[in-house]
Structure formats: structure tokens, C-alpha cells
Amino acid sequence: MSERHPAEGLLADLGITPVDGRGLGPVWAFHAQAGELVPLWRRLRDAHDRSGLWPILIGPDYERFTESFEMSVDQDTAPQVARGLAMDVDAGLAELKGNLLSWTGDPTSRPPRGSVDGGEPPDGERFYLAKKAGWIALVRADAGHLVPGLLDWDGAANHEVEPALHVAVLKQWHERFGAELVGLGRDVIELRVPHPPTDPAEILAVAEQQYWYCPDVVDQGVGTLDGLMAVQVPARSWYFWWD
Template sequence: MISEPPLPAELRALFAAGADTGRTLSVPLPPGRPVRSEEEPSERPAFWLGDGPAPAGLWARLRAEHARSGLWPLLLDSLDDEDADYRPWGNGEVLPGEMSSPGDHDPDALLARWWVDHTADDAEDQLTPAERAAVTAPFGRTWPGPAVAPLGGKDPDRIADGLAEQLVAGHPSVRIGLVAADRGADAVTVAGWTGPTNYTGDTAEVSAVLRSWEDRFGARVVGVGFATLVLAVAAPPTTRESAMAVAAEHFAFCPDNIWQGEAPHTLAAYADRLVDDHSWTFWWD
């Protein structure tokens, strides 16, 4: 019987003491390095980063070994293609020590609170109260509650592997990253990603919602940029009615998707684009 090769030392360092025992990885990795936070003194790296563009097919092979390796792969992109520091990943512009645990947060309560925050009047807002309410019509300022999990759906792993290939082919600057996380939803928190910092300084809140989407929609975290997030979705909404409920969650989670996304800037228009869409992309200004 051929035994699987153990994790190399630079990958074992990603785990807490004793948590790397028995972990294996048979997938050859390109040249890379562990990355620590530039602001937090720590012997434990936040993640491992490939030095160059992610090879085709690598994300899927690493995802398939997650159960044995404990390492969730991410396709990481920088703030700017011309950025020599490859921010925030290459220079360690991350804060894992400031994050709580995703399990400490109720995703339904978070979405409800964020909805109230984003639909409230703003003294600096250029919209009238009526115009602001129209953005989230027919719900207005009333939180409609979480979307119902759809029945059925495709294989989450196959959908995620396909999206990863699309990202590698369409964005040649992306690099492979590895994070010591039990599930993809937690990877952004473990890595100390601060992309949504203008809305929350604790990425564990984001991960709590991502956990819920993993469970309800077969979502998988695939790509992460400076302030962007790309998910594969095995069971997206299939009707406009169900898409409206999901759109409400997206607005609570990332209002810039509607406020600064594709016109017209309304929940209804955004929902139309969610029907049967197997990838969800978020951008925080």
C-alpha cells in the first residue's frame, strides 16, 4: 500500500500546534511561500501563496484533497494587475488576529441587522427617502427574512471546479492560495482578509453568512481579490420570486452590488440576473 506524502513543513506551519498531524497532500505545488500579516507579529502564517499564475486544473485537484490536507484553495487576485506587491496577499496586508470565529455569529441576525443599516436614511445620501425605498422595493425597509433553500441543484464540487477554470482562463493574474480551514466559508476569515472593511471589520461575520449559503445553496468560495469575492453556486434561484429573496440577502450582505453595480440600481433588476446563475460575485467599495 502506497502512503500519501505528508504536508511539507511550510504547509504544516499554517495549522495550530498539533492540528497538522496525519494530514497529507499528493498534489505537486508550484513555487510559493507562506505569508504572515505585515501588522501582526505571529509565528503562524495566515496562508500560503503561489509565486506566479495559477496553473489550469490545480484548484480542482487541491479542492479534491481538502478532506485529507485541511487546506482550502483560493484563487487570489491583487488590487491592480500592475501591483508589484500583489496587495493584499503578497505583502501580508491581512489581519487574522482581529477576526472572531464564524460560529459566534447568527447569519440570519446579521443579514437582518445589515438590511436595517443599509435601508436607513443617511444624512449624506443624495436619494430621497422615497427613492431609497424604491431601491429595495417591494420590501422597502422591511427585512423579508432569509431565502428558502431550493430543492435539488447540481454537484457543488463540479460547479466550483468549473468556475475555478473560468477564473484561471479569464484572469491570468490570479494565483493559488492555501488556507488551513475546515470549510471554504471560513477561509477568508482564517486568512485575515479585510475586503469588506467599510461595512464590517470582522470577516467572521462574512464567513457566518457564507456558511449558511454553503448549506442552503451549495455555494463554494473560489476567488478572492482585494475587495471582491467570487462564489460558485450549485443551487441558485430558478424563479424570479425566489431570486428576489436571494437578492435581498445579497443587498444586506454587500449593498454595493446594487448601489454601484449594473444599472438599473434596484433589487428587482439585480434579481433578474440571479435566476439560474451559478456564480455570485461581490464587490465592496
């Protein structure tokens, strides 16, 4: 008989009956309906202090998600975690900025500025990976911002964002705004942000950080840095997607 994963014990303690539970290396996941995903995430997050298991929404395609991570890492030895915790966020984002500007050839066009067409932050928290029935995964981690490094997640590799930089950026946003990892899809990261910035100068600075970290959220999303400042940065949930 195979040994029961700690996630199974946690779900039993919480009275949660998993559907189609699957274990894969350090990750154990189960399926849930769209309306259940965020409430289940909250219950599992509230249990993290005693369980040591961090919940993440991974979307409807379990197999595709598993293509994005390394399955045999351990928190005590994960090199991307160690590098991320020691990394200078500003230096890491400056490198991404330099790479992007070298590709475009026109530094005056980035980040794009312009008017905002009626955009405003959504009420409450909204998560793209909770729109459809999907999977909740549990990963042994001391904090959510460590998970991309623990899994050696490569969902932003086409923009040369290494897992260590995800760790560094998410840790800084956690310390500044309480941001916590909710969703980690094949190429998506979603955060809940209890205390988003409110000062206009800080909103601008964070929007610029978010743009160099994930230009697609503007270039294929809200369209301008001003849109990002109006719609996402002051919101209580942040969404990043790398095409």
C-alpha cells in the first residue's frame, strides 16, 4: 500500500472530500467546481500554519500545469529559493527592462502611456484561475512566494523570468502589501493583495515594476501603464500572464 500524502490527511481533518486526487512528486492536487475553488483555497490557507502545505489554484488542465515544474525539489535544498531570497529585486527587474528595450529598439515606447477607457479596480478579489472548474494543488512550503522557486516553475521562461526572480518579487510584494500566491497556472500567476498601494507615487512605481516583470499584462492586456495603475495596482487581486 502506498504511503498517504500529507495533503490527504489535511483534507480529512478539514472535512473536505477530494475529487480525483492526484499526487505527483511534491505536489498533491484535487479537482473542484468553480464556485468552490476560492473558498477551499481560503480554508487551506488558514490551515497552513499547522499543515505546512501551501494551496495554489492551477487551472483546469492538470497535465499541462505539470509540464511547467520540476517534481523532485525540496525546500531545504532548492537552489532557486536560495537565489531568490538573496536577490536584489531592483537589479533583477532592471535586467528584464534592459532585455525588453533591446528587443523593441525604441525605449521611448516602453512602457506605453495613454488614457484609461473607464477602467477601475474590481470589487473584492477576482481570480482568473477560479472562473472554471479546476484543480487545487498543495505544496509543502513555508510561504506562498517560495512556491515558484520550489517547483522551478518555468511559466515565464519565454520572457527570461527565472524562478528565483519570481521568489524575490513576490516576497517583496508580500512584505510591502501582504500579497500572497493564490494561482500558479501553466503561464499565469495570481496574487491576493490585502493592502494594495494607495499613494499615487507608489502606485506608479509599482505599476512600472509590474510592467517590467510582466509586460504582457499591459501589451496584451490593459494597453497602457495608466490602465495598469487604474485597474490592477490598487486592486486586491493581481494577475500576471506571460504569452
